[in-house]
Amino acid sequence: MGYFLTIASFFFNTLIQGVGVHMVxxxxxxxxxxxxxxxxxSMYALAxxxxxxxxxxxxxxIALVTALVVGLLFGFLFTRVSPDSFAVLGLASMLxxxxxxxxxxxxxxxxxxxxxIVRPSWMTDLPAVAIVTVAVALLCLFIELILLKTPFxxxxxxxxxxxxxxxxxxxxxxxxxxxxxxxxxxxxxxxxSLFLWRIQFLDANFGTVPALVxxxxxGILSLKPKIRYVVLGAGVVTFLPEILRFFQFPSSxxxxxxxxxxxxxxxxxxxxxHTHFIxxxxxx
Amino acid sequence: xxxxxxLITSLVTGTQVLLLAAGLYLIYTxxxxxxxxxxxxxxxxxYAYYLxxxxxxxxxxxxxxxILFSALLGAVCYLLLRNYIxxxxxxxxxxxxxxxxVAIEAALAMGFGxxxxxxxxxxLPTFDFWGVHITQVGVxxxxxxxxxxxxxxxxxxxxxxGRVVRAIAQHPQCASLxxxxxxxxxxxxxxxxxxxxxxxxxxxxxNSAITxxxxxxxxxxxxxxxxxxxxxxxRGVVVAAYLLVLIPEFLVSGSFGxxxxxxxxxLVFVFVIALIILAFKPNGVFSSVTRKx
Amino acid sequence: xxxxxxxxxxxxxPVNSTQETKTPPATTQEAPKEVMTVKLGSILPMSGDAxxxxxxxxxxxxxxxxxxxxxxxxxxxKIELIIEDGKCDGSSAVNAFQKLTDVxxxxxxxxxxxxxxxxxxxxxxxxxxxxxxxxxSSNPEIEGKSPNLFSLSYSDKLVGEGLTAELGKYKKVxxxxxxxxxxxxxxxxxxxxxxxxxPDAQVxxxxxxxKGSTDFRNMLxxxxxxxxxxxxxxxxxxxxxxxxxxxxxxxxxxKVKYVTQFAxxxxxxxxxxxxxxxxxxxxxxxxxxxxxxxxYKAKIVAANGTLDNLGSFYTATxxxxxxxxxxxxxxxxGDADAxxxxxxxxxxxxxxxxxxxxxxxxxxxGVNVAVYIVKGGKAELQK
Numbered sequence: 008m009g010y011f012l013t014i015a016s017f018f019f020n021t022l023i024q025g026v027g028v029h030m031v032x033x034x035x036x037x038x039x040x041x042x043x044x045x046x047x048x049s050m051y052a053l054a055x056x057x058x059x060x061x062x063x064x065x066x067x068x069i070a071l072v073t074a075l076v077v078g079l080l081f082g083f084l085f086t087r088v089s090p091d092s093f094a095v096l097g098l099a100s101m102l103x104x105x106x107x108x109x110x111x112x113x114x115x116x117x118x119x120x121x122x123x124i125v126r127p128s129w130m131t132d133l134p135a136v137a138i139v140t141v142a143v144a145l146l147c148l149f150i151e152l153i154l155l156k157t158p159f160x161x162x163x164x165x166x167x168x169x170x171x172x173x174x175x176x177x178x179x180x181x182x183x184x185x186x187x188x189x190x191x192x193x194x195x196x197x198x199x200s201l202f203l204w205r206i207q208f209l210d211a212n213f214g215t216v217p218a219l220v221x222x223x224x225x226g227i228l229s230l231k232p233k234i235r236y237v238v239l240g241a242g243v244v245t246f247l248p249e250i251l252r253f254f255q256f257p258s259s260x261x262x263x264x265x266x267x268x269x270x271x272x273x274x275x276x277x278x279x280x281h282t283h284f285i286x287x288x289x290x291x
Numbered sequence: 292x293x294x295x296x297x298l299i300t301s302l303v304t305g306t307q308v309l310l311l312a313a314g315l316y317l318i319y320t321x322x323x324x325x326x327x328x329x330x331x332x333x334x335x336x337x338y339a340y341y342l343x344x345x346x347x348x349x350x351x352x353x354x355x356x357x358i359l360f361s362a363l364l365g366a367v368c369y370l371l372l373r374n375y376i377x378x379x380x381x382x383x384x385x386x387x388x389x390x391x392x393v394a395i396e397a398a399l400a401m402g403f404g405x406x407x408x409x410x411x412x413x414x415l416p417t418f419d420f421w422g423v424h425i426t427q428v429g430v431x432x433x434x435x436x437x438x439x440x441x442x443x444x445x446x447x448x449x450x451x452x453g454r455v456v457r458a459i460a461q462h463p464q465c466a467s468l469x470x471x472x473x474x475x476x477x478x479x480x481x482x483x484x485x486x487x488x489x490x491x492x493x494x495x496x497x498n499s500a501i502t503x504x505x506x507x508x509x510x511x512x513x514x515x516x517x518x519x520x521x522x523x524x525x526r527g528v529v530v531a532a533y534l535l536v537l538i539p540e541f542l543v544s545g546s547f548g549x550x551x552x553x554x555x556x557x558l559v560f561v562f563v564i565a566l567i568i569l570a571f572k573p574n575g576v577f578s579s580v581t582r583k584x
Numbered sequence: 585x586x587x588x589x590x591x592x593x594x595x596x597x598p599v600n601s602t603q604e605t606k607t608p609p610a611t612t613q614e615a616p617k618e619v620m621t622v623k624l625g626s627i628l629p630m631s632g633d634a635x636x637x638x639x640x641x642x643x644x645x646x647x648x649x650x651x652x653x654x655x656x657x658x659x660x661x662k663i664e665l666i667i668e669d670g671k672c673d674g675s676s677a678v679n680a681f682q683k684l685t686d687v688x689x690x691x692x693x694x695x696x697x698x699x700x701x702x703x704x705x706x707x708x709x710x711x712x713x714x715x716x717x718x719x720x721s722s723n724p725e726i727e728g729k730s731p732n733l734f735s736l737s738y739s740d741k742l743v744g745e746g747l748t749a750e751l752g753k754y755k756k757v758x759x760x761x762x763x764x765x766x767x768x769x770x771x772x773x774x775x776x777x778x779x780x781x782x783p784d785a786q787v788x789x790x791x792x793x794x795k796g797s798t799d800f801r802n803m804l805x806x807x808x809x810x811x812x813x814x815x816x817x818x819x820x821x822x823x824x825x826x827x828x829x830x831x832x833x834x835x836x837x838x839k840v841k842y843v844t845q846f847a848x849x850x851x852x853x854x855x856x857x858x859x860x861x862x863x864x865x866x867x868x869x870x871x872x873x874x875x876x877x878x879x880y881k882a883k884i885v886a887a888n889g890t891l892d893n894l895g896s897f898y899t900a901t902x903x904x905x906x907x908x909x910x911x912x913x914x915x916x917x918g919d920a921d922a923x924x925x926x927x928x929x930x931x932x933x934x935x936x937x938x939x940x941x942x943x944x945x946x947x948x949x950g951v952n953v954a955v956y957i958v959k960g961g962k963a964e965l966q967k
Contacts, residue, residue, distance in 0.1 A: 084569075087569065088573045089574075091325055092569070092573070094325060096515075103559050106555055106556065107556075107559045109763045110553065110559070110792065119765050122674065122704065122729070210673050210675055210700070220389065227383075260631075261630065261631040261669070264401065266397035267398055273386070297805060406823055415834060419836065426834065540802055544802055551789075554792065554802070555763055555793060
């Protein structure tokens, strides 16, 4: 039962991340490669706060605030540099944060990671974790569903299609893009906290290129402004590695073969889908 | 002497970053794509050299193998990305490039294992003078960087081919109307960038060692150099490449009272310096404010 | 000289146990008797950078398991071993653990393999009434992490203290460490022990480099300029260690003592720069030289393939972990709580040591380190 609860928790956790990715990447078209940076910073904030003796609930708030601050910094950066530059800086921030965390080992325990992360008292066992994750995921999906139907949601799609027109309609696109990045960061922070409470261990190597590929895959699969594509994206990234387990690859090569197949799958997916998904149909 | 030693060693690293940044500059100028897979291509060229080396080929055969493989990989990259380039689908081109880079790294790890490999046996011969030392490969790297820099300047500013590149960078549609074959130029740019990346990989492998995943950090630094230098300003890229290597190297090599930083802090400093420069000069070190029509 | 001599037939001989030992009944002509299935799980790094250790450990375990199962009727039990890939990281190890315990119903686990795997599963063991015995997790953080987690490996603390004993002979010390969980564990022990026991020794340079780095020239120049008398070389085994030594050899006018760990217990690497390595002090556990063990290991290699990465000590601990858990399972009839108590208090015999006792701790007690000195490009055992 625990194994299935683990997979279910993982799927719904991925869904929460998918909501954030959907908003920033798929809808607003902002190439935000710093998503793993936000996720990792927020998770470390939670872990360090708990290790300092702060309760899990307050640590969660601290994690959210950290995500807010980091999201704000990225938002500010987005308004200062070109979109291409922002993409590259996001990628570099991932590597820089990884280096910083491993160097500041007095606070972060360096490459050893942080173990023994405590769950809140109302979430002590795996079934409780799973239930909370499902509930939060459904809430996040509901929030996004509502947002999509509001002017905010329409602005996101308009931002991707034609930013100049949006500006000419009096919308402050700088402020708007910052808000979208912050929203994404908050969703990622929630997902990261729930993930940590389930695993109770923070691996220092988490949050680099594999995490980015993972998030980007969801972003590509959910390029349309519909919630069901977010669910599809989360489903694919959750269950595809499980399907690959059935292939009897040599043990020592398994990890590399999985990475290779995953990358090829992504390339083929983009190639096949880009003509169908990239052009959004306008519903009047 | 210590300062001179750090300077000399850092110049070698800076030259490697500059060569990679030059390849990125060429690709970005002509296609407006961020080609992250170039980092993995660096190592792929080095591993082609390594394969020839283990088969007992002479050094020029190994070099030829490495360069040829890099050129082929560059061509494959272009073929993979051309549809997205022509439709200006920057996001998808970036994603495909990232995925292709991951695929190359995984293929190298499958074929050669994750452990590092050497392109040269034994201890590297060095030149020693004035109390400092530099490896012969390091000297060769500086030489290659100088030649490449001069060649790039001559091509870009004095030859018709350079005018073609600059024309496409300024206005691709207009360049096409004037009879410039945009796709051919883009293809050649990817091949040339691939070759340059392969050379950088081989030089890195000769100077230290190669691993399948070692391409990510240099390409990230090369991209930072491109951003800080100004995406379309080659002078800026040259200055930025050396700035982003020299300053962090001196920061980690020095001490500030009781505070010292180890080598693991380098990437953090690169990022912070880039952020500071971009905060004041978002379009590059030599940029000026222009009005867009 | 310290040599470890293992027993001829490694097994479980409780010294203070009050448990009944199950003995297989004598058989002459009889109907097939019931054979108990000893269900064990294992979490090993079967993929990724550390996969060589996991794969080789599986070779040793498979050989022993086949040996036992071939005589299942005689012994009265057979082993069923379910191996899951921990990928040498905590979160994958947790997933593997949950699959083993929830889907396969396992209560006895060989593992984790890497320290990060063991640290990952440690918080989960007691609540689930699962006992885990690792063959090669060595990070000192494992000590006291869980009452249900044990390791037959020596703690890195021993090696760290041994290194510090050598470094403490000098006034100016430099440390060069890789950012890897093993190397960082060693580094922390060295820093703490130097401060506590050798206050006169000053750390004039304390350098770290990212995992997998291959260019150390500027870092080495910085260490050279610090004026250190002795340098701790603390890289991971393989190309990193080799590159570090090569680049030290490029600096011709730098004469300093080197102290290091098992990464340099390799004649091939030492032979690349024999003059530079001359006099280098290497601290590690001794290899196991008992003839019966050496023969047994040779049989495993002949049947299943090389065990070069695992080495003799960890091959021995791998076999010991399987033997001990198997016997505990049989004796306690699969009661993990009883097995946990027995592991905490009893004494065992094994290939890795004639007396294996945990004495209420997580690491096996009584393992000592050895010191090697490099002469003419070869490491010679000193004490």
